[in-house]
Structure formats: C-alpha cells, structure tokens
Amino acid sequence: MKGRRIVLDTLNGCEAAALMVDGKLDDLLIDDPDQIRPGAIFRAICDRPLKGQGGMILRLPDGEKAFLRHAKGLAPGQPLLVQVTGHADEGKAVPVTAKVLFKSRHAIVTPGAPGRNVSRRIKDEDERERLLEVSHEVDLPPGAGLILRSSCAGADPEMIAGDIADMAALATAVTGDAVKPDPEALVEGDSPHTLAWRDWTDPAEVVTEPGGFARESVLEQIEALSSGHVALSNGAFMYIEPTRALVAVDVNTGGDTSPAAGLKANLAAARDLPRALRLRGLGGQVVVDCAPMTKAHRKQVDSALRAAFRADPLDTTLVGWTPLGHVELQRKRERLPVLPRLGSLLA
Template sequence: MKGRTIALDHIDTREAAALIVDGRLEDFFLAADLPTPGTIYRASVERPMKGQGGMFLRTPDGSAFVRQVKGLSPGQTLLVQVTGYAEPGKAIPVTTKVLFKSRYAIVTPDAPGINVSRRIKDDDARESLLSIAHDTMDAGDFGDVDGFGLILRSSCHGADPAEISEDIAAMADLAVQVMSDRTGDAETLIEGDGPHLMAWREWTDQADIDNAGGSFARHGVLDAIDQLTRRDVALDGKASMAIEPTRALVAVDVNTGGDTSPAAGLKANLAAVKDLPRQLRLRGLGGQIVIDPAPTAKKDRRQIESTLRAALKRDTVETVFVGWTPLGHIELQRKRDRLPLTEVLK
C-alpha cells in the first residue's frame, strides 16, 4: 500500500499511535506508566551529587537528577523538564532548560530571539514566517514574554498562517503561565504529550488518518509489533541482524546467512545500517549500541560508515556515531527518549 497513514488506536488500555509509510511501520508511540519526556515539574532541591556536577531533586514522581547546575541549596525550588526515561533504579533525567513544543512552534523561555528552522531554505518563506512570529508575539495578550525565544519548526513551511499564529500564541500563553509558577511545594505543572498528541505534533507530512477502532489490525500494525519483539531481523537476500538488549548495551550482530559471495559481507552490512535506526526507534532502544558487522574488507568501512551516518541523520532520535573499535565493532550513543517496547508490553 503506497502513501502515508497515521493509525490511532489502543493496545489493551494503552493509547498508541503508528505511522505507516508505503505499507511499512516507520514510527510508533505507546503510552507508558512512567513520567513522559516533556513533563514539567516544580521540583525541590535535595542534595548535590559529588563528582558528577549535578543535583538530586524531589518531584511528585520520585527522585530526579539535573546536571550542570550551581548555586542551589537544599529546599530551593526550580522548574525542570523530563528529557528521557530513567533506567531501572535510577533518577528521572531532567533539565532546567524548559521548552514548550507544539506542531509549529517551540517557545524557549531562557533563549531569546526568533528563529526559523534551517530546513526551510526558501528566503521568501522564511521572511513570511518571521513576520507572522513577530506580529503574534508583539500583539499577544498572554503576558510578558520579554526574554522568551521562539523557534518555528520545519512543519511551518506551506502551513496555514492562521494556524501557525494560533499555535505560537497558545505556546507563548502556556509558557508565561508555567514560568511564573515557581513557588510552592514539588508539583507536576505540565504532563508530557501522549501518543495521539505526539503523532499530531511530530508526524506533520500529509497523511491519511485512521482513528476508528481496530485501525492497528486493519493496517498490519499488530503483526509488525509482534516482529519487533523478536531478536532477528531479516535483511535483503539471506542476510539478517540480531538485536539483543543487555543491561550494559544493545548488541547488534550482522550475518550474511548462507550467502558466500565475495560481496556478501558488504551487502549485509549496508542493509543492516540502513534499517538499524528504524529498528532501534520502533523497539524503543537507546544508550550504548555496539554493532558487530559481518566480515568485510577494511577498505569498506568508509562506505559502511557513510551509509550509517546518512541513516542516522534522517532519524528522529539523537544518536552519536562514536567510532570503530580495535576489534572492528561500531559504537553508537543513542538518547533514551523512549522505553523499550518489550518492557511497555509486559
């Protein structure tokens, strides 16, 4: 099936959203019981973490940890935002750089200035968007936004100016209200977006929407999820890769299968690194990623690395290419902004 489809449904009682492109599952959001990235707390300082340059904080959802802060004392309150999911037994990762993100606009209270996404290259479009932004911020009745910044996302390109202006105003109004609510006990001020709202916010390209009950079954999402809970991933030809999460890292082993041709290793490795970001995204895997490529000549490393970097650039999850190890493995460091799918489905 050609085209893009967004399916909004539930798995058991959990809200979920799936993006299907040309019949293949490209992205997937599933509600979890843990604090969602984007959640904003008024938190209370508990104690510093010596040697790590950070502080433990008290929130309504448990202990949180913020890095690179100075001048804080126990009992002091501050606004923080959840940046990802905590590993089992660890504190919730948060930051003091609070953002208010929507479909078209991101309001940045601590970073003044109005900017347009670099993905929008057309000069006329950029000028038009800047005009909309300035007019909305200057004319708004949502309070004092001096010192607030604004980023217009790439989704603004070709969008209705009235919708963009409305989105900016809504985010600015929300930012003013939250940023002025700094005093009091630890409290959740804003909940992070759920899967359906995340789908509206992040999947902005033209797509068909199927929000009727049973949409996952109709579009093959449930079968795709079943495949994601398995270790092995079939690649082109006879090749495959095995993706195995451990406590320390995610191991990825690339195999040529029964293909013994001279180019089998390179073909398997290229197919693996092209699909790996999607597999990690759908499986909700992050942290340290170690890839054991199929045997191939050392001269092929540049092509494999180039293909992997291109695939990571298109991915929505921040991932750093660390490099090659002496044993010929590839190391990546990936942000933990999703929970492992197998844990959520338990």
C-alpha cells in the first residue's frame, strides 16, 4: 500500500500511534501509564548535589526523584522549573533539563532564549520572511524566544499564529508558577496521539477508527519486533540485541559472496538502522559490528549513517570507529524499550 498513513489506536488499553510508509511500519509510539512522559514540566525542589557528577538530585511530587546535569549555582531547597527529557532506567532518577520548551505542531516557545527563528529546513527566503512576519503578530513572554518549525512551510497563517499564541500563554502561566516552595506537576507530557499530530507533519491519511492496528497490518509488524533479526536488501541482514550496558548491532552479508558484499550490507544497515532502533525504543550507547570491508570504505558508511540519522527525530551522535572496526553511536534515551512490554501489550 503506497503512501503515508497514521494509525491511532490502543494496545491492551494503552494509547498508541503508528506511522506506516508504503505499508511498512516506520515509527511507533506507545504510552505507559506507569511512567512520567517526556516533555512533562515540573516545579522541582533541589535536594542534594552529586559533586562527582556535577549534577543535582531533585524532588518531584509523590516522592519521585529527578536528576539534573550541570547544576552549578543551585542550592538545596531551591525551587526550579524542569522538563523531563526521557525515561529513567530501573532504580534511577528521572532525567530532566532546566531548559524548558513549549512545543506544538508549528511553534516552539523558548523561555530564557530570546529571538525569533525559522527552521533551517525551510530554504525559500520569501517563505521565511512570510513566517517571520506572522510570528511578530503575536507577543511572547518577556525574555522568551520562538522557533517556527518546518511544518510551517505553506501552512495557514492563522493556524501558525494560533499555535504561537497558545504556547506563549502556556509559557506565561507555567513560568509564573516557578517560584512556589513545593514540588508540583505543571504540564503533562504529550500522549502518543498528540505526539503523532505534533511531529508527524508530512501529508498522510489518518486512521482513527478502533481496531485500526489489526486492519492496517500494524499488529503483525509490531509482533515481528520481538525478534532482533532485521532483513536488508540483497539477502543481507542485521541483528539488534539490547544489553544492560549497550545496544549491539551485528551486520551480516547473508548469501552474497561478491567482493562488494560487505560494503553493500553495511550501507543497507546504515540506511535502516534509525528505523529499527526507533521502532524498538532503543537508545544510549549503540555499537555496530559491521560486515567485513576495507578501511577505505568507512567514509561511505559514515556518510550513509549521518544522512540516515539526520532525518531521524531522535538525536544521535556518530562517535567514530573503534580499533576493532566497530562503529559507536550515542543515542538519546527518549522512548521506552518495546521488547520488555511486548508480551503484555499484545496479550
């Protein structure tokens, strides 16, 4: 089935959203009611510094703990506005940042970072000028800035202005609550259906009727995530296996015995790796054991990896090659791993 389809449904009572591209599962968002959603904003209270790490443990409501890096100048007992950046590993504090963003489909309001900017993905200078004119029609909170997202290209000016106004009003209300002495939840993180509306902005058909996952073949593709095996072109394949310390990726040429088999398999793996990690909710340290190839081909694999991850919504850094010929990546932990929950979600 050609084209893009966004399917909004539930999995065992948990809200979920799937993005299908030409009939293939391209992205997957699944809620977890037991976890704090990334993007949630809290008024936290500084608890105790971690001097060796340069961070601070913070108190959240209901006895939850958060960890803030780069906590220089903060003192215990001090209230602080923070935003959740990802999910906590078992037994660890929730990761947060003091750089709070108010994000919608078209606009991001940035308290403490003044200036009005347009996404670099919008290249047309006339369009950039039009969008900046629209942005100046809406007042921002004092000291706040604005980023107009790539979805603004060609969008209705009233919709853009409405998004800016909504985020500006929310920022004003939240920052006004920042100095009270007790921890409090101020803004809930976006649900999968809201995230799908906010971030999957390319034209697509939206399926909202219950049971859409079964009708659109989403369920069978989610079930396939229980296997680490990922088929690639020309008979090549890779295995993705998460461990406690890192995510291991093993690339194999399959039945191809041609001289360029290793390079072809590694390029195919580079192109598909962002999608494979995204669907499985995997982040942190990623180590790729490439199929055998000469060192002269590493630049081609580097270029393919950078191009692939540039289009990925999750921040990933290409660290480099190890002496053993492995590629190391560092990927933001913004999603929960799917595999530990898969059995209960599909029950």
